[in-house]
Amino acid sequence: MRAQDSAIALNSIAVSDSRRTGSGTLAAVLGVVAFSLTFPATAWGLEGFGPWSLVAVRSVLAAVVAGGCLLALRIPPPDRAHWPGLAVVAGGVVIGFPLLTTLALETSTTAHAAVVVGLLPLTTALLSALRTGHRPSRTFWAAAVAGAAAVLAFTVLRSGGALTTADLLLFGALLVCAAGYTEGGRLARVMPGWQVIGWALVLCLPLGVPAAALALAHEPVRLTAHSVTGLVWVAAGSQFLGLVLWYRGMAAIGVPRASQLQLAQPLLTLVWSVLLLGERLTPAAPLTAVAVLVCIAVTQRARG
Incomplete structure (x- = not known):
């Protein structure tokens, strides 16, 4: 009976782990879908807001949503030991990435900006390995490099391959x-993912409010359906909801594996660019999509 009880317990654990992995993968995928709309939404936002205004206002709006959720649920502040990590998340995904990509999109197309997203999974996996000491298998790295190379080749070919100041901002x-994702994924193992991004957003609020006031006073604002929709999405969709799902997924399946799901993000961004911005899609897109999906499947199966 003891052997039978042990077998039942092990089977129960396996089922639980499988469900956790499945829900984590789904959360990460939904996060990627939300992120794929960021560049087109930013392009819409720039139709009515200056770059500094757009970044500052999106940060404030997202912080208000996050802070409201934290207050409503009476969530206590994180332990003091977690605040340095939250500062890295805030600097990377709340301030750094939105600001640099928004400035780049003033002179770059969304297709060209997708280069940075194509390289993000590999960079995140590398930083995660250095930060945690985890070493994924050679198969994992081979598939990751192949997927990143496919996306990079596709996006560079489509955008002409010219290196500009925008490229420096994107890199x-x-x-x-990548630093923000890595630290956020680590924190999401000890606290709910939505709280990770929630507290990171709140941490930026004292800087975001005066920055928004200053930017709005010096940059012209033209409210249109596109600009308002773009602002709302990058604030509530990309900056909060997308990151909540993303950190939950990373906590469940690990940073390296979750990061490889982002290999599909540039291709999704290109699809949205066609549908929302009227950009033309080259015939190479389906072939690249197949190659990327194969790489994702390999990285999900590779055992580190």
């Missing part, structure tokens, strides 16, 4: 965002 955004 800077790549580094700070």
Whole structure:
């Protein structure tokens, strides 16, 4: 009977782990979908707001939503030991990435900006390995590099491959965002993912309010359906909801594996760019999509 009880317990644990992995993967996928709309929404927002205004206002709006949720649920502040990590998340995904990519999109197309997203999974996995000491398998790294190379080749080919000042901003955004994802994924293992991004947003509120007031006073504002919709999405969708789902997914399936799901993000961004911005999609897109999905499947199965 003891052996039978042990077998039942092990089977129960396996089922529980499988469900957790499945829900974590779904959360990460939904996060990627939310992120894929960020660049088109930013382009819409720039139709009516200056870059500094757009970034500052989105941060304030997202912080108000997050702070309201934290207050309504009476969530106590995190332990003092977690605040340095939250500062990294705030600097990377709340301030750094939105600001650098928004400035880049003033002169770059969404297709060209997708280069940074194509390289983000590999950079996140690398920083995660260095931060946690985890070493994924060679198969994992081979598939990750192949997927990143496919996305990079596709996006660079589509945008002409010219390196500009916008590229420097995008590569800077790549580094700070990867750092924020890595630290956020680590924190999401000890506290709910929505609280990670929630407290990171609240942490930026004292800086965001005066920054928004200053930017709005110096940059022209033209409220249109596109600009308002873009602002609302980057604030509530990308900055809060997307990151809540993303950190939950990373906590469940691990940062390296979750980061590889983002290989599909540039292609989704290109699809939204066609549908929402009227950009033309090249015939190479379906082939690249198949290659990326194969790489994602390999990384999800690779055992680190």
